[in-house]
Amino acid sequence: MIQVLILLLLQQAEKVSAAWSVTFENPDICALRGSSVEIRCSYSYPDEESVRGTAWDRGMNQNGVWERVRLSGLPSYNGRFEYQGDHAHNCSLVLRDLQENDTGYYYFWFDTDKFGRRSKTSVFLSVTGLRATVRPDRVRLGDSVTLDCQTECQNGKIIWFRDGRPVAEPTFQAQTTDTGNYSCAFEGLKSSQSDPVALDVWYPPLNVSVEVNRSDPLLVGSSVTLTCRGSASPAAITYTWWYSSDVSNSSTELQVGSGQVLSISSVELAHTGTYICQAQNRAGQSRSAELLLAVEETVHPLIVLGIGIKVIILLVLPPILIWVWKCRSRPHATNEENTSNDYENGIFG
Incomplete structure (x- = not known):
């Protein structure tokens, strides 16, 4: 008889337990930092009961004691959680803008006319970020580059961005234009992308050229400045200048400067020749094309003045002589004409 009574009591306890329950659709959830998550939940109770209130708690260790703390009482959750359920059987919860310190255990509680019930089990939420890496650590022009996105959550397809613009493939041959900051995200969750990782493509100096500030002609005694230009990553650390007086023979080059x-503050005829700049960084070195400097002798001002006077005389004197000659010739021609007329009148008068 006692055994029958115990069996009946156990059956009754099972019925009561089945009538009061909380069920989580996914008790182990992984979500990305910055994203939102919905904790889907359902609960049940006897038909004769009515639900008066619901709440969500978070399990926290306070002073060495494990406690359930209401989300509504935690300032860090203000404006970030929303109860999606009702006072019937739905107890789903939405958490927004997740942070890594949101990782933890979450419990549901509801109150009826007679009892207050809380879930025996919990949902463990793991909030993690994405971590972008670039391989190899040091990349030179032409190297094969691989972008890797690491995360504890596997939520979908990984996409990449460079300085905010989409990247077609996570593996490529490094070009100078690939330098930038790379970040990864799951497709459709751009707002939860990883912290950026920098890619700096090293390459030797490119497009090395020489700029010269001078006025033509370059005269003896004047000054001239040559500047070496080019792009490099990392920046060029040494510049070397080479000079050759023999334009047709580069083997006669001499090192004439650095920086x-x-x-050249006062050029001389001996400075005539070709100049080359060589730029070097940790990735290599490159040379500019040859620049020819032609130095001319200075012409004395008195010589210039004398030449100018001669030119003026040669240009002005001939017209003056012609004009004088014409002026002297006109009266003589008139007298001859008058004499001729008088002679004719004498014969035929």
Whole structure:
């Protein structure tokens, strides 16, 4: 008889337990930092009961004691959670703008006319970020580059961005234009992308050229400045200047300076020749094309004045002589004409 009574009591306890329950659709959830998550939940109770209130709690260790703390009482959740359920059987919860410190255990509680019930089990929410990496650590022009996105959550297809613009493929041959900041995200969740990782493509100096500030002609005694230009990553650390007086023979080159700028304060005829700039960084070195400097002798001002006077005389004197000659010739021609007329009148008068 006692055994029958115990069996009946156990059956009754099972019925009561089935009548009061909380069920989580997914008790182990992984979500990305910055994203939103819905914790789907349902609960049940005896038909004769009515639900008066619901709430969500978070399990927290306070002073060495594990406690359930209402989300509504935690300032860090203000404006970030929303109860999606009702006072019937739906107890779903939405958490927005997730942070990594939101990782933890979550419980549901509801109150009826007679009892207050809380879930025996919980949902464990793991909030994680994405971590972008670039391989290899040091990339030179032409190297094969692989972008890797690491995460504890597997929520879909990974997409990549460089300085906010989409990247077609996570593996490519490094070009100078690939330098930038890369971040990854799951497709459709751009707002939860990873922190950026920098890619700096190293390449030797490119498009090295020489700029010269001078006025033509370049005269003896004047000054001239040569500046070496070019792009490089990392920046060029040394500049070397080479000079050759023999334009047709580069083997006669002499090193004449260092630094990005070569200045000659007072040029001489001996400075005539070709100049080359060589730029070097940790990735290599490159040379500019040859620049020809032609130095001319200075012409004395008195010589210039004498030449000018001669030119003026040669241009002005001939017209003056012609004009004088014409002026002297006109009266003589008139007298001859008058005499001729008088002679004719004498014969035929």
